[in-house]
Amino acid sequence: MTSEQTLTKETISAAFMELQDRICQALEKADGTGTFREDAWQRPGGGGGRSRTLTEGTIIEKGGVGFSAVHGEATEATLRALNITNSPAEAPPTFYATGVSIVLHPRNPLVPIIHMNVRYFEMSTGHNWFGGGIDLTPHYVLADDARWFHQSLKTVCDRHSADYYPKFKPWADDYFYIPHRQETRGVGGIFFDYLKPEHAAHKADLFAFVLDIGNSFAPIYTHFMQQNYQLPFGEREKNWQLLRRGRYVEFNLVWDRGTRFGLETNGRTESILMSMPPQANWIYDFNPEPGSREEETLLLLRKGVAWV
């Protein structure tokens, strides 16, 4: 299509579906034995999705790659969450939301957890915007991996705008923060929301950026899968991984606005909670030994670390 035509929600949604296909194929190939099981679902109020889960793979222990395109009347909760005011006299606006959302929990504690999301939102009021991001949650922060990850994201961002990485990297630091632990979820990445097109060509540009982020996901994560999945680990590393997954659960259920919004507005619970790890552990007041690799990791779970 040319940039003179305005992108429709159908075009965007179709591209997201294809993105889901490509990512699942790449992950299956990299995993070697795991295969995705698809669950197609309908949303009672309009639209639906394809939730794909892979469990007990060689590298991925539990992962979900979801696509959805849902629409309907915007409830008061939705409007409140979006800061959109609607006079009670008017008919409630309708919304359309489509996206791809991924969380992968690997077996090996030296392979990081990853999360990716790309989304497009459109209201009958005329508001429409893109959002998304990728962030990495290593159980053990390996500085080379974190640098390579951020450099990869910066490269994608820079292809579209030199402003993106400097803006979206701190946004991820702020978003993926666990206040009650005073630590970040992982080494961050990029996060962006409410990217509003100003005209048709701008919308095409924003969509090209969002798709580029989506397409960078598989090469980035399969790199970590292949590089790290055979690294040796023992009971100590496995126990630490299970505690770190506990933190992942805490972030997602207490603080993640997307998860909470979904659960509070009667979203499809199983699709929203595909992000949950297969197993998570809690130990009261666990403190790693001074100088250990576990303590080193905690010291790096801070906002504002300049990885590139």
Added chain:
Amino acid sequence: MTSEQTLTKETISAAFMELQDRICQALEKADGTGTFREDAWQRPGGGGGRSRTLTEGTIIEKGGVGFSAVHGEATEATLRALNITNSPAEAPPTFYATGVSIVLHPRNPLVPIIHMNVRYFEMSTGHNWFGGGIDLTPHYVLADDARWFHQSLKTVCDRHSADYYPKFKPWADDYFYIPHRQETRGVGGIFFDYLKPEHAAHKADLFAFVLDIGNSFAPIYTHFMQQNYQLPFGEREKNWQLLRRGRYVEFNLVWDRGTRFGLETNGRTESILMSMPPQANWIYDFNPEPGSREEETLLLLRKGVAWV
């Protein structure tokens, strides 16, 4: 003391401390090998607590019995949560909150998870009230156990007011509900809040009720410990227990107002999250076999079941 004297917060707090002592002693005795480890802590803004945890007991896998008595300036978040309005011109009111809070996760899936809380809240504005409750979360709902549990609570309630059980039982059904799963956390119990004394004698009566609930906890739970901990179970029951613990995590982190209030207002995280299980699992879209004991349990996790 006589009912003519008004109970002070210090008296109430001291009684809660003793309650914590008695409960810990009773649980250690019933467990046989597990012992509580105490962590005394201070709250930067005022007050502190004694968090006691027991892990790797014979019957209890992980449990916490917390006492706290905290005070300080009521933040805006606190006032908002309590629906108390304070004019910006006035000095911010101070609060005092004291209580005992318990969650126990047993090893054997046929022993239920239990939660108990008794609390007293006082504001410098003159507002003061009691709250609390006990609720039971069996991994497998055993009807006889649920009936005995509710009958025990009703007996305690009836000693103080015939109105209590009929009012506090449905309150627990409503409070311990997981909307995104459309199921109750367990078989409920009793829950009450904002029990406001109208005069000194009434305050003594309310406190006597709250203490009676607190004192009923150990006999009730040690009954289940002793009765059920040697019941045979296999891998299937253990796996189901881990999934049910996942639901417990979901309730506490997404919906429990006490937990969320604590985490959002900079409470002591480790004490708040003593309620987390040692391990919890998630499986995408797990559905028990029709007619199985697991499915039977789900069918009983409903509001409004008349156990007595």
